[in-house]
Amino acid sequence: MNGMNSIPVVIFLGAPGAGKGTQAAYLSKHKGIPKISTGDMLRAAVQEDSPLGRKVQQIMKDGGLVDDETMLNLIKERISKPDSENGFILDGFPRTCPQAEGLEKILPPNSKVIAINIRASEDEVVKRIAGRRSCPKCGTVYNVYFHPPKVDDQCDLDGTPLFRRNDDSEEVVRRRLKTYKRETLPLIGFYKKRGGLKSINGIQSEDVVMAAVEKAMPFPSTV
Ligand code: AMP
Numbered sequence: 001m002n003g004m005n006s007i008p009v010v011i012f013l014g015a016p017g018a019g020k021g022t023q024a025a026y027l028s029k030h031k032g033i034p035k036i037s038t039g040d041m042l043r044a045a046v047q048e049d050s051p052l053g054r055k056v057q058q059i060m061k062d063g064g065l066v067d068d069e070t071m072l073n074l075i076k077e078r079i080s081k082p083d084s085e086n087g088f089i090l091d092g093f094p095r096t097c098p099q100a101e102g103l104e105k106i107l108p109p110n111s112k113v114i115a116i117n118i119r120a121s122e123d124e125v126v127k128r129i130a131g132r133r134s135c136p137k138c139g140t141v142y143n144v145y146f147h148p149p150k151v152d153d154q155c156d157l158d159g160t161p162l163f164r165r166n167d168d169s170e171e172v173v174r175r176r177l178k179t180y181k182r183e184t185l186p187l188i189g190f191y192k193k194r195g196g197l198k199s200i201n202g203i204q205s206e207d208v209v210m211a212a213v214e215k216a217m218p219f220p221s222t223v
Contacts, residue, residue: 008087014118017125024091063175115191
């Protein structure tokens with residue numbers, strides 16, 4: 001898929017909790033291109049207590065956004081790694097208009113951008129996020145309402161106690177949604193104008209959403 005051919009750049013838009021991470025992980029596995037989640041990268045930096053982690057920790061806790069320059073530098077470095085040369089999937093980036101404009105400047109010239117907006121109502125995403133639990137060992141995500149583990153608070157795959165992200169409380173979720181509406185929602189217009197925007201109803205079972213995402217892809221699998 002390399003050389004003169006275009007490389008897919010899939011961008012997941014949608015509110016926190018709409019299912020971007022789940023769908024991006026699925027697509028990554030099935031298409032053989034990496035999922036790049038800026039939220040995961042920042043959480044890893046916080047975990048490592050790196051200078052970046054120390055800088056962003058409080059912002060993330062409060063449900064705010066990290067500044068555009070920091071985020072663009074992070075993405076620029078990540079997409080220049082060899083595993084991104086056949087395309088990549090962005091989960092949680094861009095989140096502001098300056099980030100979307102900055103991304104245009106650093107995308108490989110033969111990129112084919114496909115932006116997917118996963119739609120979900122505010123009440124639904126609050127419930128989804130407040131019910132979200134993750135396995136710190138293997139990364140599997142559960143939901144106490146929609147996709148509970150077989151044993152309460154334990155990972156089905158390895159039995160590790162599950163944890164709740166510290167920005168997943170209802171209060172912080174409401175704040176993150178406000179930020180989303182103000183900063184990220186305008187990106188729908190940006191990608192509509194640019195061309196290549198697809199919209200998918202996120203309030204359906206994961207499998208149905210996955211099939212719709214798959215259908216929206218104009219490129220074949222590499223695995
Ligand atoms: P997420 O896992 O995508 O919900 O991201 C968790 C948090 O990381 C967000 O609430 C922001 O504080 C921060 N973050 C992730 N991606 C970005 C981005 N593209 N721009 C600014 N902040 C971000």
